Amino acid sequence: MKIKQSPSRxxxxxxNYLFLALLGFLxxxxxxxxxxxxxxDAASLTSHTGIVWWPLGEFNIGGYKIVLNSPSISTGxxxxxxxxxxxxxxxxxxxxxxxxxxxxxTMKYRNVIMLFLSFTxxxxxxxxxxxxxxxxxxHLYDTRxxxxxxxxxxxxxxxxxxxxxSQVPESLVExxxxxxxxxxxxxxxxxxxxxxxxxxxxxxxxxxGIWNSWFPAMIYLKGRDKYPLQLILxxxxxxxxxxxxxxxxDAVKNVQLERKLVKYCTIIVSTLPxxxxxxxxxxxxxxxxxxxxxxx
Amino acid sequence: MKSxxxxxxxxxxxxxxxxxxxxxxIIFAYLPMFGLIMAFEDYTPKGGFLGxxxxxxxxxxxxxNSVYFGRLLRNTFLISFYNLIFGFPAPIIFALLLNEVSNxxxxxxxxxxxxxxxxxxxxxxxxxVADFTASDGPITELIVSLGGKxxxxxxxxxxxxxxxxxxxxxxxxGFSSIxxxxxxxxxxxxxxxxxxxxxxGHIQRLxxxxxxxxxTTIITLLILRMGxxxxxxxxxxxLLYSSNTLKTADVISSYVYRKGLEEFNYGYSAAxxxxxxxxxxxxxxxxxxxxxxxxxxxxx
Numbered sequence: 001m002k003i004k005q006s007p008s009r010x011x012x013x014x015x016n017y018l019f020l021a022l023l024g025f026l027x028x029x030x031x032x033x034x035x036x037x038x039x040x041d042a043a044s045l046t047s048h049t050g051i052v053w054w055p056l057g058e059f060n061i062g063g064y065k066i067v068l069n070s071p072s073i074s075t076g077x078x079x080x081x082x083x084x085x086x087x088x089x090x091x092x093x094x095x096x097x098x099x100x101x102x103x104x105x106t107m108k109y110r111n112v113i114m115l116f117l118s119f120t121x122x123x124x125x126x127x128x129x130x131x132x133x134x135x136x137x138x139h140l141y142d143t144r145x146x147x148x149x150x151x152x153x154x155x156x157x158x159x160x161x162x163x164x165x166s167q168v169p170e171s172l173v174e175x176x177x178x179x180x181x182x183x184x185x186x187x188x189x190x191x192x193x194x195x196x197x198x199x200x201x202x203x204x205x206x207x208x209g210i211w212n213s214w215f216p217a218m219i220y221l222k223g224r225d226k227y228p229l230q231l232i233l234x235x236x237x238x239x240x241x242x243x244x245x246x247x248x249x250d251a252v253k254n255v256q257l258e259r260k261l262v263k264y265c266t267i268i269v270s271t272l273p274x275x276x277x278x279x280x281x282x283x284x285x286x287x288x289x290x291x292x293x294x295x296x
Numbered sequence: 297m298k299s300x301x302x303x304x305x306x307x308x309x310x311x312x313x314x315x316x317x318x319x320x321x322i323i324f325a326y327l328p329m330f331g332l333i334m335a336f337e338d339y340t341p342k343g344g345f346l347g348x349x350x351x352x353x354x355x356x357x358x359x360x361n362s363v364y365f366g367r368l369l370r371n372t373f374l375i376s377f378y379n380l381i382f383g384f385p386a387p388i389i390f391a392l393l394l395n396e397v398s399n400x401x402x403x404x405x406x407x408x409x410x411x412x413x414x415x416x417x418x419x420x421x422x423x424x425v426a427d428f429t430a431s432d433g434p435i436t437e438l439i440v441s442l443g444g445k446x447x448x449x450x451x452x453x454x455x456x457x458x459x460x461x462x463x464x465x466x467x468x469x470g471f472s473s474i475x476x477x478x479x480x481x482x483x484x485x486x487x488x489x490x491x492x493x494x495x496x497g498h499i500q501r502l503x504x505x506x507x508x509x510x511x512t513t514i515i516t517l518l519i520l521r522m523g524x525x526x527x528x529x530x531x532x533x534x535l536l537y538s539s540n541t542l543k544t545a546d547v548i549s550s551y552v553y554r555k556g557l558e559e560f561n562y563g564y565s566a567a568x569x570x571x572x573x574x575x576x577x578x579x580x581x582x583x584x585x586x587x588x589x590x591x592x593x594x595x596x
Contacts, residue, residue: 021406123573129330137323
C-alpha cells in the first residue's frame with residue numbers, strides 16, 4: 001500500500017536522509033583521512049594541511065616499514081597480547097566464580113555478601129590509596145600483574161553474570177547434586193555452558209577494556225619492556241615522541257622527517273585488529289547494552 | 297554469627313569458590329578504603345597507613361582555602377554540564393531520525409558506521425583530536441576556510457571544553473543510541489496505525505506516541521547521569537590537557553592524579569580524592585532515590 005506523502009513530509013524525509021548521510025560521513029571521514037594519509041609520500045604529507053582524500057604524491061608504504069620494524073611497537077603488541085589473554089582469563093574466572101556462588105539460593109548470606117561487593121560501586125578508596133596498596137602492601141609495582149590484578153573484577157559484570165546464572169533452572173543443579181557432582185563440576189559443566197551468550201558478552205567487555213587500558217600501566221610500570229601498546233601510542237601520538245620508534249641516532253633523524261606519516265601508520269597498525277573484528281563483535285556489544293539496561 | 301557458621305558448613309563448596317573473590321575485594325577495594333586514613337595524615341610510604349603522623353583536617357582546609365578549589369569545582373561541573381546538555385539529547389535525536397528511515401540498507405549502514413568511533417581506543421581518539429586540531433590539521437583547515445584563525449586549537453584554554461565535549465559526542469552518539477532504538481522498536485505498532493486512522497499527523501504521532509514511549513528510558517538515564525555530574529574521568533583529561541589549558545581543563549580527578557603521583561603530595565591528594573568520592577556518592581544516592589520515585593527503576 002502506498003500512501004501519498006504531503007510536501008512537508010517529503011521535505012523532511014529528504015532532509016533526514018541528507019543529514020544522516022552527513023553524520024555518517026563525519027563518523028567515517030577521520031578514519032578515511034588516516035588511511036589515505038598513511039599511504040602518502042612523507043614530504044608531501046608534511047607540507048600538506050587539511051584532510052587527505054587520496055594518497056598524496058607517490059603511493060608509499062615506507063611508513064609502515066618503519067612502524068613494523070619498530071621494536072617498541074612489536075614489544076607493545078606482544079605485551080598487550082599477554083595482558084589481554086591472561087587478564088581476560090583471570091577476570092572472567094574470578095567473575096564467574098563470584099557470580100556462580102552468589103547466584104545459588106542455598107546460600108543464606110548471599111545477599112549480605114552481594115551488598116559487601118556492590119558497595120564498592122558506590123564508594124571506593126580512590127586513586128591514591130589504591131596506588132599505595134598496590135605498591136607498598138601487595139608489592140606489585142613494576143610487575144605485569146599490576147596491570148591485570150587490581151582491576152580484575154568489575155562488579156557490574158559480576159551482577160550481569162549472576163542474573164544470567166540464576167535463570168538456569170534449579171532442578172538441573174539439584175539432579176547434578178544427587179549424582180554427586182561437585183560445585184566446580186556444576187559451575188563449569190552445567191551453568192557456564194548454559195550461559196554462553198552472556199559469558200561471551202562479559203568476555204568481550206573485559207578483553208576490549210584491557211586492550212584500551214593505558215592508565216594503570218602508566219602509573220604502575222617503570223620498565224618500558226612491559227609497556228602495553230596503548231602507552232607506546234600515547235608517547236607517539238600525544239607526547240610527540242616518535243624517537244621511541246627506533247634506537248639508533250641516524251634512524252631517529254629519519255623518523256623525525258617522517259613523523260607525520262609514521263603517526264598515521266602507527267594508528268592504522270594498532271587499530272587494524274579491532275577494526276577487522278568490530279562489525280562482528282558489535283552485535284555482542286549491542287546485546288550487552290540491553291542486558292545491562294534490563295538489570296543495571 | 298552462629299547461623300553464618302552453619303551456612304558456611306552447609307555450603308562449603310560454594311564458600312570455597314567465593315574465597316578468592318572475597319580476598320580480591322578485601323585487598324583491592326576495602327584496603328584502599330581503609331587507606332583513606334592517609335587523607336588525615338602527613339603520609340609517608342615508610343610510615344604507611346598506620347605509622348604516619350596524624351594532621352586531622354589540615355589537608356581538607358588547605359584544599360578548601362586554595363585558589364584551585366573554585367577552579368576545579370567549576371571546571372568539573374562545566375564539563376559535565378556541557379556534556380549533559382549537548383551529549384545527552386544527541387543520541388535520542390539520532391535514534392529518532394534513524395527511526396524515520398524506511399530504507400533498511402541505508403539505516404543499517406549508518407548505524408554500523410556510527411558505532412565505528414566507539415571501537416577506537418581512547419588514546420587513539422585523543423591522538424586524532426590533537427592531530428586534527430593542530431595548526432595544520434583538517435579541522436583547523438576547515439575553520440580557516442570559514443574565516444577563522446590558524447592556530448593549535450587544543451592548546452587554547454577557551455576551546456578545551458568544546459573539543460572535549462564534541463569528541464565525546466563523536467565517539468559515543470552511535471553507541472548510546474542503541475538503547476533508544478531498542479525502546480523505539482518496543483513501541484506497539486498498532487498505536488501508530490490507530491492514530492493514523494484517527495487522522496494524526498507525523499508530528500502528533502511523535503508527540504503523543506513516540507516520546508511517551510521513550511520517556512521511561514530517557515528519564516532513567518537522565519537521572520542516573522545526574523548522579524555522576526562531578527565524576528568526570530581523569531583519563532581523557534590527562535590525555536588531552538597541557539600546561540596551557542589547565543585553567544579550563546583541570547578537573548578534580550586529574551588534580552588528584554597530578555598532586556599525588558606527579559608531585560608526591562600523597563596525604564593532600566588522598567584528601568581531595570576523598571572529598572570527590574563523598575560528593576559523588578551523595579549525588580548517586582540522591583539520583584537513585586529520584587529514579588526510584590519517578591520511574592520505578594533504580595541502580596541499587
